[in-house]
Every structure is written in structure tokens, then in C-alpha cells.
Amino acid sequence: MNIETCIKYFGFLNHECDRYLTGGITDEEIQQLKIETDRFIELVMNSDLPFSLKQKIAAIKLEYSYNSSREYLPLLGGWDLTRHRRQRERRKKVEDLKFQIKDLPRFIQLNYS
Numbered sequence: 001m002n003i004e005t006c007i008k009y010f011g012f013l014n015h016e017c018d019r020y021l022t023g024g025i026t027d028e029e030i031q032q033l034k035i036e037t038d039r040f041i042e043l044v045m046n047s048d049l050p051f052s053l054k055q056k057i058a059a060i061k062l063e064y065s066y067n068s069s070r071e072y073l074p075l076l077g078g079w080d081l082t083r084h085r086r087q088r089e090r091r092k093k094v095e096d097l098k099f100q101i102k103d104l105p106r107f108i109q110l111n112y113s
Contacts, residue, residue, distance in 0.1 A: 001047035003112050006057075009040055010105040017098035025090045034062045037097065053112060056104070062097045064090070 016033060025033075037060065044057045 001043050001049060003049070003108060006044065006049065006053075007105045007108055010101055010108075013037065013040070013101055014098065014105075017094050017101075020094045021091065021098070024087060025094060027086075027090070030062075030064050030090050030093060033094070033097070034064055037062045050112060053108065056107075060097070060100050062093060064093045 013033075013036070016036075020029065020033070041058055041060060044054055047054075049057075
């Protein structure tokens with residue numbers, strides 16, 4: 001892992017966040033995004049990048065736990081209300097990730113290139 005690869009990967013993650021925020025995101029997609037983010041952080045931690053940059057990247061978190069149990073609220077709209085609430089939760093997680101990573105490529109270019 002080098003600086004250019006790191007910057008490109010942040011570009012990829014930003015693009016994925018934008019894609020999910022303009023459309024929708026399923027539990028499986030957010031789980032895949034979490035796996036990608038965790039894998040990237042692991043690659044960074046095992047690389048020769050500067051320690052201060054590793055610390056900054058290690059602080060990125062995408063916390064999402066998939067709960068397969070379904071809630072049904074028959075008096076409040078049933079599945080639609082539950083599905084809408086879960087979509088809002090997933091959207092919020094993606095927004096949080098995007099907020100954490102949006103300025104990092106520029107920061108890396110200014111400080112490490």
C-alpha cells in the first residue's frame with residue numbers, strides 16, 4: 001500500500017457512499033461496504049505508510065450490525081414502516097462513513113505526497 005493507492009481507495013469509498021446515498025442500500029450492501037472498509041484499514045495497518053496516517057485511517061468506523069429478526073407493527077403500517085426505518089438507519093451509517101472519509105484524500109495529498 002502506498003500513498004497513491006490509499007488516495008484512490010478513498011475515492012472508491014466516496015463513490016460507493018454517493019451511490020448508496022442517491023439510491024438505496026440493503027443490509028447486504030452495507031455489510032459488504034463494512035467488509036471493504038475493514039479490509040482497507042487492515043491493509044493500511046500492515047503497510048509502510050507513516051504511523052500518523054495509519055492512526056488517522058484506523059479511526060474510521062462503520063458500525064452496523066445486521067439484525068435478521070423482523071419487527072412487524074400491524075397498527076402502524078407493518079412492513080413498510082419497519083423497512084423505512086431500517087433504510088434510514090443504513091443511510092445514516094453511510095452518511096457517517098462519508099463524513100469521516102470525505103476530506104482524507106485531500107489531507108493525504110497535502111501532507112504526505
